[in-house]
Amino acid sequence: MIEKFSQKRIYMDYAATTPILPYVADAVIKYMYNEFGNPSSLHYFGIKAREIIENTRNTISNFLNVEPENIIFTSGGTESDNLAIQGIILANYPKKQHIITSQIEHSAVYNTCLFLKKFGHEVSFVSVNEDGLIDLNKLEKEIKPNTSLISVHYANNEIGTIQPIKEIGEIAQNYNIAFHTDAVQAFCKIKINIKDEKIMLLSGSGHKIYALKGAGFLYIKNKSIIQPIIHGGPHEFELRAGTENVLSIASIGKAIEFLSDKIEDEERRLRKLSDKLINSIFNEIDGVHLNGSLNSKYRLPNIINLRFDNVNGYDLMLALDREGIACSTGSACHSSSMEPSRVLLALGLSINEVLSSIRISIGYFTKEEDIEYLIKVLKKVVNELRK
Ligand SMILES: Cc1ncc(COP(=O)(O)O)c(C=O)c1O
Incomplete structure (x- = not known):
């Protein structure tokens, strides 16, 4: 968690860029x-x-x-x-x-x-x-x-x-x-x-x-x-x-x-946090899907791309930002573009499905309490956006 902002701010866009150690x-x-x-x-x-x-x-x-x-x-x-x-x-x-x-x-x-x-x-x-x-x-x-x-x-x-x-x-x-x-x-x-x-x-x-x-x-x-x-x-x-x-x-x-001597421990720690996020969201929110592989052997420990039925990913990203959580829609480098992600389309998703997706990416400074806060906020804002 980054404390230097007046509002509680949690950075979950590590795939775009990382904070400096x-x-x-x-x-x-x-x-x-x-x-x-x-x-x-x-x-x-x-x-x-x-x-x-x-x-x-x-x-x-x-x-x-x-x-x-x-x-x-x-x-x-x-x-x-x-x-x-x-x-x-x-x-x-x-x-x-x-x-x-x-x-x-x-x-x-x-x-x-x-x-x-x-x-x-x-x-x-x-x-x-x-x-x-x-x-x-x-x-x-x-x-x-x-x-x-x-x-x-x-x-x-x-x-x-x-x-x-x-x-x-x-x-x-x-x-x-x-x-x-x-x-x-x-x-x-x-x-x-x-x-x-x-x-x-x-x-x-x-x-x-x-x-x-x-x-x-x-x-x-x-x-x-x-x-x-x-x-x-x-x-x-x-x-x-x-x-x-x-x-x-x-x-x-x-x-x-x-x-260099922390890679394996950090991989294990981040995988545990990602698994907690994925499992909790699947249990607690209806109509959620993971884009990419559910098999952790084929997925980086820190990138979680989620799709929410009947929710616009861009609106969700902005709603999360208002709650102090920074993540991205589609690819970070092109997050300012509203084009549906070429990567998600290649997985066979429809344009609507692509536009319902967000990317959470975590890293060295992410704590378990940050994941818990994200789960709580996601439940609230997804529910609001679906109304
Ligand atoms: C897979 C991949 N390749 C290349 C790049 C570009 O790297 P850089 O931002 O250092 O130019 C990125 C940046 O997001 C990336 O994720």
Whole structure:
């Protein structure tokens, strides 16, 4: 619960962005005053800033059990996805290529693929079942001689569905195709095993893991398979030009330092809270449905997408906000858009059903009493909105 507002305010929109951990903020403030150098400068101040970046690269690579030179810093998840996808297409220029992705990717992947279609490349958007899981047979059948990339997100940002990443990685490896996963929502929430899951490129973002906005990273197993999309100086192994965002990058390292030994406990704790929310709501409110998978093996511990019969999701979100609870309708990044969510439509929901949905996403600061308050408020406002 966040106490600094005059009204009791409970933040339940962690999938949109997370509050910054005090541990991270303390470190960043110290760096802000002292380590302002340009990491490319060769004097003391530059060397100190460079040290921070390289220490963070080491922290991420140790955490993911990969080599530091395979981590490229970017401005966030969107840029990491663009670098992975456009980078591979550019590296194979002038060949017309084929990309396989899913119908429910975040716009950072989905719209990048649509953009590349305009330049003559082909894209297969593989469908998902009603739980949001990609059909592996369909995915394999889409493979063509010119398929250069399979890009499937690790977990969905609206419904939390976790994809069968290991199986997709194996298919990609069998056909010798690059495999990228957008792990922006999964990174630091559940265990990721890059090697076992045969992931060749992985996108992550700082502001979803209690760090600052403005930095993310792309893991690339073999840097020679991509070309840069931002040109200028020789930063980031000549794959991403521009003076590094030292503070935001540093904040990712600090967040991982804080979270790394807590991931499993936190996953268990959040799953318990999500289960309590889902079970109580199913028991206490009629006409409620979970969008996504009921099987917790296939759902992130912190994202719960709910649909209420005869209630408009937007009205419900506003009513909850009036009661001090912040959540979202559809996808956070596009919550200002009134378009029905492409992800929920892909599950087979009608437009009406899509428009009756809200997303609750919880995190490190969510307490059991917050869930209890949410259940109490939901019962009241859903009842009022149905009158
Ligand atoms: C799955 C997924 N990919 C990519 C992004 C974009 O990340 P960023 O906001 O760091 O650009 C988001 C943000 O919501 C996301 O949820």
